[in-house]
Amino acid sequence: MIFYFSGTGNSSHVAKSIASITDDKLISISKDLIEAKERYQMDEGENLGFVFPVYWYSLPSIVEKFLKQLNIEGYQNQYVYAIATYGFAGGNVMKQLTGILKEHKIPLKGKFGVKMVDNYVVGYSLANRKKQEIIKKEANVMIEEIGRIITKKTQAEMIHKGKLAFVSPLTGYAYKNAKHTHKFYTTKDCNSCGLCEKNCPCNVIHLVDGKPSWEGDCTFCLRCLHSCNKTAIQYGKATLKRERYTYSLPIK
Incomplete structure (x- = not known):
């Protein structure tokens, strides 16, 4: 079971690629899904994955809201992982996610990051097309590696936090209140x-x-x-x- 949120397709591509490796079902996070307040049943041996972009070194607000009301039944220490996509770095987004999942008594065993094309044109211009293709190719190599790790259900942490990860609480606060x-x-x-x-x-x-x-x-x-x-x-x-x-x- 993979819950994912995607704005312009980066995280959607990652989630679908991982699902093709693990054969897990995909569930897209939206306001409609949050308001439905569904219960999700995990089967024995089933993975639980989360894929999302990083906004201002933070979880997207829609993802955070979904996670806080997450209702999972049948969790019995199955493998749980998350993949963050970002253009620059992930900051302390996994620390934020770990804290939320801890409230549900669900430990996060796999913490991964994939650099994708940065789409934040509000702040700066896009990389040129040639650079975009390089980023995509490198991302696909990383996705395959992450897929192998998930298949083996290995505890791992592979994410670039960046030198400014320590400002995550500040940027996260600014993001939530803007x-x-x-x-x-x-x-x-x-x-x-x-x-x-x-x-x-x-x-x-x-x-x-x-x-x-x-x-x-x-x-x-x-x-x-x-x-x-x-x-x-x-x-x-x-x-x-x-x-x-x-x-x-x-x-x-």
């Missing part, structure tokens, strides 16, 4: 297709007079911005001249 939706807007290029509304994992986008409106707050995955076919969704002025990126578009 109002992420207030700078989103659309340009005249918007064609009212509704893709952003359909695919928002937090259900905060609604079409008003044919144009997207962000109501409430979100997990700041940037799926809407990167997946817009017309590049009509912007975030302040920073994204106006920056390219977009999706590994493959995750569909809710």
Whole structure:
């Protein structure tokens, strides 16, 4: 059983690749899933995995909320692992995750990280296409190695925390308390297709007079911005001249 969250497809690719190795079923985390408050039954010998991106050296808020209300039945010391994807480093995200799982009396035995193409165009430009392909190829090698370790159910920690991991509590606090939706807007290029509304994992986008409106707050995955076919969704002025990126578009 693999629970995963993905904004622009990096973590989705990792989760699907691992599932193809371990033959585990995939469950995508969304607001709808959280509100369903389902119970999940683990079978004997079944793995429990979590795959997610790192936001500001922290768990995405949607993932944290899901984990805190996680209801797992049948856990009897099965192998539990997590894979964080990031463009720079993972910070202390595994420490954060370990603490949450500890509340459920579930120890985290495998802690892994995979460097992927950084999509945070709110802060900086994307790597060029050649560099992106290099990153993807290196990531696939790492994914295969992680898959072998998971298959053997080996306790391991393979994640680049980065030199600034110690600031994780501060960046995590800033991330949780920021109002992420207030700078989103659309340009005249918007064609009212509704893709952003359909695919928002937090259900905060609604079409008003044919144009997207962000109501409430979100997990700041940037799926809407990167997946817009017309590049009509912007975030302040920073994204106006920056390219977009999706590994493959995750569909809710």
